[in-house]
Amino acid sequence: MRHIAIIGSGPAGYYSAEAAQKKFGENVAVDIIDRLPVPFGLIRTGVAPDHQSIKAVSRRYEKTNSGDNVRFVGNVTVGVDVSVAELQEFYDAVVLATGAPEDRVLDIPGSDLAGVIGSAAFVGWYNGHPDFRDLDPPLDARSVAIIGNGNVALDVARILAKTEGEFAGSDIVGHALDGLKQSAVERITFLGRRGPHQIAMTPKELGELGHLERARPVVEAEDFPDIGDDAMLEPGMRKSVNYLRSFQIAAADAEHKPIEIAFDFFAMPIEIQGEGRVEKLIIERTELDKDLRSIGTGELYELECQLVISCIGYRTPPIEGVPYEHGRGRFANSDGRILPGLYCVGWARRGPSGTIGTNKPDGAAVVEMINEDISENSRKPGRAGLDSLLASRGVETVTFRDWKKIEEAEVARAREGSPREKFTDIADMIAARD
Incomplete structure (x- = not known):
C-alpha cells in the first residue's frame, strides 16, 4: 500500500x-x-x-x-x-x-490606487470565492481598462458587458449579478503590448464577443499586418485573427449597441494616475522587434478610465x-x-x-x-x-x-x-x- x-x-x-x-x-x-x-x-x-x-x-x-x-x-x-x-x-x-x-504583480506607478483590481480577485468575486466575496468593485465606472490579451481578459470583458438575461443558465453568484445590474460601464478597452498576431485569445472565447446583446467589439484596421501574413499563422490563431478582422467590419452595423469593447494593440501601460482613485492610464505606444518582442517607442498617450483590471497572469x-x-x-x-x-x-x-x-x-x-x-x-x-x-x-x-x-x-x-x-x-x- x-x-x-x-x-x-x-x-x-x-x-x-x-x-x-x-x-x-x-x-x-x-x-x-x-x-x-x-x-x-x-x-x-x-x-x-x-x-x-x-x-x-x-x-x-x-x-x-x-x-x-x-x-x-x-x-x-x-x-x-x-x-x-x-x-x-x-x-x-x-x-x-x-x-x-495569485495575480502577477502589476508593477507600475499608481497600481495601488483604488479601482485597480487583479483578475484573480475580480474573477473570484463573480464566481463566489470566499476570499473575494466582499471585493465590491467600482461598477459605477463608465470606462474600464483591461490589461492583457488572453482568455481571462475576455471572460472579464464578457461578464462586464452581458445583460441580466444573458446570464440565464449560469452560476454567477447573486451579489455579482446584483452589482452588474447597476453597472454604468459604457466602454471596455483591452490593452495589449503586442499586435493581433500575438494574442493569447482562443477562437471560441473570442467569437463570443461578437454575439453580445448590448456590446460591440471594435478593432482598428491599421493595427493589422497585411492579410496575406495570416497564412503563416497556425490554424487556431488564424481563426482568432479572422474574428478580429470581422469585428472591424461589423462594428458599424452594431452602432446601436451601447457598450463598446475596444482592442488597443501595441499599448503598454506605464502609469496609473488619479486622486485617491483611478482616473486615467498613461500608455506608451510599442512596436515589435525582429524577435516579435514589444519595445517602447517613446510615444505616450492617455486613456481615461475609472476601473483597471489587470489580467497579466498568475503565480x-x-x-x-x-x-x-x-x-x-x-x-x-x-x-x-x-x-x-x-x-x-x-x-x-x-x-x-x-x-x-x-x-x-x-x-x-x-x-x-x-x-x-x-x-x-x-x-x-x-x-x-x-x-x-x-x-x-x-x-x-x-x-x-x-x-x-x-x-x-x-x-x-x-x-x-x-x-x-x-x-x-x-x-x-x-x-x-x-
Whole structure:
C-alpha cells in the first residue's frame, strides 16, 4: 500500500488521484487536501460562470471520489493546520497541486490606487470565492481598462458587458449579478503590448464577443499586418485573427449597441494616475522587434478610465519549506520532482499555462515518478496519522459526503434557471452539511 497526499482539489489534483487509482488499484490510499470546504478548485471559482459545459468536467472528478481509496479532506490549510514536513512524515508521497491562484504583480506607478483590481480577485468575486466575496468593485465606472490579451481578459470583458438575461443558465453568484445590474460601464478597452498576431485569445472565447446583446467589439484596421501574413499563422490563431478582422467590419452595423469593447494593440501601460482613485492610464505606444518582442517607442498617450483590471497572469504562492522559483512564480522542480517524496503538478509545476486537459498527462507523469521512487511496502501511517494530528489541533475537516450535502443546499437555493447559488462564506458552507 502506498499513501499519497495531494494538496489542492482542482483539475491537477484530481487527474493525479485518478492516475494513481489506475496505476495502483486498491494498493493506494490518496487524500486530496484543500483549504476550502468545497472541491474542484478553478472549475468552481475560476472558469467563467457562463461556461457551464466546461464546469461539467467536475462530474469526472466525482467518479474518482466514489471509491474508498480516494478521500477529499476539505477545510484544511497546509502551512497552518499542518505543514508539508508533517505530511511527509505521514505519506510516502506529497503532491503539490495548488495551482496559481495569485495575480502577477502589476508593477507600475499608481497600481495601488483604488479601482485597480487583479483578475484573480475580480474573477473570484463573480464566481463566489470566499476570499473575494466582499471585493465590491467600482461598477459605477463608465470606462474600464483591461490589461492583457488572453482568455481571462475576455471572460472579464464578457461578464462586464452581458445583460441580466444573458446570464440565464449560469452560476454567477447573486451579489455579482446584483452589482452588474447597476453597472454604468459604457466602454471596455483591452490593452495589449503586442499586435493581433500575438494574442493569447482562443477562437471560441473570442467569437463570443461578437454575439453580445448590448456590446460591440471594435478593432482598428491599421493595427493589422497585411492579410496575406495570416497564412503563416497556425490554424487556431488564424481563426482568432479572422474574428478580429470581422469585428472591424461589423462594428458599424452594431452602432446601436451601447457598450463598446475596444482592442488597443501595441499599448503598454506605464502609469496609473488619479486622486485617491483611478482616473486615467498613461500608455506608451510599442512596436515589435525582429524577435516579435514589444519595445517602447517613446510615444505616450492617455486613456481615461475609472476601473483597471489587470489580467497579466498568475503565480503559485510559496509554501514554507518548499523550494520556489520567484522569477517564474512556481515551485522549483525537475519535471515535477521537488525533493525526495515531494512532487508538483499542473500550474504549480509549469506555471500558468495550458488548458484544463493539460493537467491530465501531468497527473499520469507524477504517478509514474511515484511508482519509480516509492516502494509498495509503506511503513507510514497515511491518513490515520493526518486524522490524529488534525483532531489534536481541533481542525474540523469536511468530507466528500459533506460536500454533496453542501452542493444539494446550493442547488436548492438557486434562482430560477441557475444550476446553483453558491455559498460564499466558509461558515455557511460548513453549516450546510448538517
